[in-house]
Amino acid sequence: MECKKKEAEGAAGIDMELSVIIAKLAEGMFVSIQIFIMTLVFSLPLGLVVAFGRMSKNAILRNAVKVYISIMRGTPLMLQLMMVYFGPFYLFRIKVGNGFRLWAAFIGFVINYAAYFAEIYRSGIQSMPAGQYEAAKLLGYSRTQTFFRIILPQVIKRILPSVTNEVITLVKDTSLAFTIGVLEMFTQAKALASSQTSMIPFVAAGLFYYIFNLIVACTMEWMEKKLEYYR
Numbered sequence: 001m002e003c004k005k006k007e008a009e010g011a012a013g014i015d016m017e018l019s020v021i022i023a024k025l026a027e028g029m030f031v032s033i034q035i036f037i038m039t040l041v042f043s044l045p046l047g048l049v050v051a052f053g054r055m056s057k058n059a060i061l062r063n064a065v066k067v068y069i070s071i072m073r074g075t076p077l078m079l080q081l082m083m084v085y086f087g088p089f090y091l092f093r094i095k096v097g098n099g100f101r102l103w104a105a106f107i108g109f110v111i112n113y114a115a116y117f118a119e120i121y122r123s124g125i126q127s128m129p130a131g132q133y134e135a136a137k138l139l140g141y142s143r144t145q146t147f148f149r150i151i152l153p154q155v156i157k158r159i160l161p162s163v164t165n166e167v168i169t170l171v172k173d174t175s176l177a178f179t180i181g182v183l184e185m186f187t188q189a190k191a192l193a194s195s196q197t198s199m200i201p202f203v204a205a206g207l208f209y210y211i212f213n214l215i216v217a218c219t220m221e222w223m224e225k226k227l228e229y230y231r
Contacts, residue, residue, distance in 0.1 A: 081177065163220075
């Protein structure tokens with residue numbers, strides 16, 4: 001009887017442990033999803049603006065944007081996050097509270113990924129045949145109408161595989177927010193693993209990331225099929 005009682009207590013303890021792990025990881029996953037969504041919402045349009053700057057005929061603007069892209073791509077994202085979070089204090093003596101941590105993560109991720117998306121946009125735009133622009137001009141389209149109605153839909157179709165790779169990388173990169181103390185999912189997993197001296201939190205976190213990436217990959221694949229029209 002005592003053995004059965006101990007087994008029941010052990011099973012209950014394991015169930016309780018798993019429920020705590022899932023609850024904590026779900027909290028962290030919510031923060032990771034926030035970073036993911038905010039990054040895409042702002043970096044995708046910003047990347048297009050940066051791409052225009054990169055292709056500008058103005059040498060000063062073009063070179064300034066080129067330097068920005070070079071810095072964003074040539075330095076670690078962790079360092080950029082630390083610069084955004086600690087920079088206001090060390091450069092301007094502006095004190096920031098803990099509430100700024102998540103905003104610093106948003107800003108750091110957006111300016112980093114905008115640089116990568118800008119180069120993807122640029123390669124797609126420059127790959128379009130000149131005849132597309134000439135045909136649109138003959139049909140009476142303005143430059144703005146030509147770009148948004150004719151060029152951009154085809155560019156999106158061409159660059160979607162590259163964008164998909166960056167988006168999947170972003171899912172995993174959200175774990176770097178721990179650098180500035182943001183309690184995203186990986187930070188929660190590390191804390192749980194330390195407190196419970198177990199690998200289960202890391203395995204569970206890995207499953208969370210995999211499912212998230214699987215959803216993203218399936219969504220992007222669906223978008224590619226929808227854009228088959230632009231062949």
